[in-house]
Amino acid sequence: IGAAWQTTLTGLLGLTLMTAYITKTFRxxxxxxxxxxxxxxxxxxVLPTYLWRAxxxxxxxxxxxxxxxxxxxxxxxxxxTPADRQYLKQxxxxxx
Numbered sequence: 001i002g003a004a005w006q007t008t009l010t011g012l013l014g015l016t017l018m019t020a021y022i023t024k025t026f027r028x029x030x031x032x033x034x035x036x037x038x039x040x041x042x043x044x045x046v047l048p049t050y051l052w053r054a055x056x057x058x059x060x061x062x063x064x065x066x067x068x069x070x071x072x073x074x075x076x077x078x079x080x081t082p083a084d085r086q087y088l089k090q091x092x093x094x095x096x
Contacts, residue, residue, distance in 0.1 A: 034079060041073035 023030055045066045054062040074080045 037074065037077040037079050041070050041077060041079070044073055045070035
């Protein structure tokens with residue numbers, strides 16, 4: 001448990017320092033609405049992991065379902081826009 005807390009706190013410290021550096025260096029404001037939407041989507045996507053203890057065989061399925069849940073929430077909260085989807089589509093290789 002100590003290692004998990006250490007990793008979490010170190011990650012949060014790194015996130016805070018990088019946010020401060022980026023906003024100062026590039027003179028951009030922190031998008032509060034987007035930040036809140038991402039926190040909400042993350043919390044909702046992580047919450048089922050406390051109720052659904054997946055076995056090692058079910059873990060990949062759990063990850064896929066929770067990633068889809070996260071993406072769907074970001075889309076519903078309008079954090080993923082049609083422009084984002086178009087950009088992603090351009091990145092994918094064309095088949096055929």
